[in-house]
Amino acid sequence: MSHLEKLDAYFTEHRERHLAELNEFLRIPSISALSEHKEDMRNAANWLAEHLKSLNIENVAVEETAGHPVVYGEWLHAEGKPTILFYGHYDVQPVDPLNLWETPPFEPTIRDNKLFARGSSDDKGQVFMHLKMIEALFAAEGTLPVNIKFIYEGEEEIGSPSLPQYTEDNKEKLAADLIVISDTGLYAKGKPAVCYGLRGLTGVQIDVRGAKGDLHSGLYGGGVQNAIHALTEILASFRNEHGTIQVDGFYDKVLPLSDEERQAYRDLGFDEEALKQELQVPALFGEAGYSYLEQTWARPTLEINGVFGGFSGEGIKTVLPAEAGAKITCRLVPNQDPEEIVALLKAHIEKHKPDGVEVIVSEFDKGKPYLTPFDHPLIQAAGRSYEKVYKVPTAYTRGGGSIPIVAAFDEILNLPVVLMGFGLSEENFHAPNEHFHLENFDQGLRVLGDYLHEVAELKL
Structure with a gap:
């Protein structure tokens, strides 16, 4: 059996248990913006730490910062192989207005193969996928193809005020060959994307x-x-x-767009007329000489x-x-x-x-832009892993929004960042009835597992 076949068998057999464990994580109301949830924040950090320990991850620790704690862990026994630093966040947005939720935000519910709960898509569901991918690789292969480190914070939804200093203070411990973040989305339903830049x-x-x-x-x-x-x-x-x-x-x-990037955006076939109808506006507006995607991603x-x-x-x-x-x-x-x-x-x-x-x-607060060249071997390797599982070409996109800690990681650790997300823009993150399409939970687990094998074969 190939490694993907082994992963598929494992994830299929253990899917219900994995979802039950994810529900435990989602029930913790880890709202970083509200002081009354300080204890819930620590409970969420402890839950992550205990789960990492259960996967045989070593040197797991809940480490203090000026704000909410950081969770760290590592496994470094793949001699001569690259090291991936996985990042994510365990904090979530407030749930107001509560009356607009169809089911309680911290009582996970599955409807139409979608998991409804605050944090299901942003970002607990995607963080949890990192853990289950590691579990599956250990179970199927007895080892990991690369070295791994984890850093999960509890302040992303309030701007990550403590993490840059923590990163600066722990540069040696966090040293790696790349950072993988699952806190972005697909280009569209059934259309995977690697996001290689953020404004x-x-x-x-x-x-x-x-x-x-x-x-x-x-x-x-x-x-x-x-x-x-x-x-x-x-x-x-x-x-x-x-x-x-x-x-x-x-x-x-x-930094101007390259001809290759502009062609890649044209190849996506974005429908500006459909967008006008969706937004109910008579015309789009923007800088002359650039398409809508170019205007919103790269200008x-x-x-x-x-x-x-x-x-x-x-x-x-x-x-x-x-x-x-x-x-x-x-x-x-x-x-x-x-x-x-x-x-x-x-x-x-x-x-x-x-x-x-x-x-x-x-x-106001400031955040720097970030870019990994879309032809970088690590970006292209991520695209290959998506294509093996989703069976369609991967889109290479930039994000119009900002994740300030990404630029901080780039500046402090000087590492390429690979944004491998599995959410969809329609999933109501930061809004009532946040949800996660479980087909992307299922496929994303397999993509992440394959990516570790792709990285293991690269000469970095």
């Missing part, structure tokens, strides 16, 4: 202050600057009518996320508002640095600030 994130809040207080528009209108007019003048200066960002230097370091953005100020109640109030504000975020692409982009934004705002107001700029 970064930065942003600012702009507060505009004019007179000492709101002024009567009849007495002062036309003679004193209106804070909202001043704000909208600044906001309008950020982009032209095509969405091209007008901030000096904003695009200077953007930077500047978006106004909120505007506030003045009177917005029923009727009308004839005043000149003294204060107004806006929140702005930028998605960044490889070679763009969040600190540099914030500096450019501040310079632009100062340049376009109208007379008669004071403007204060406050910074």
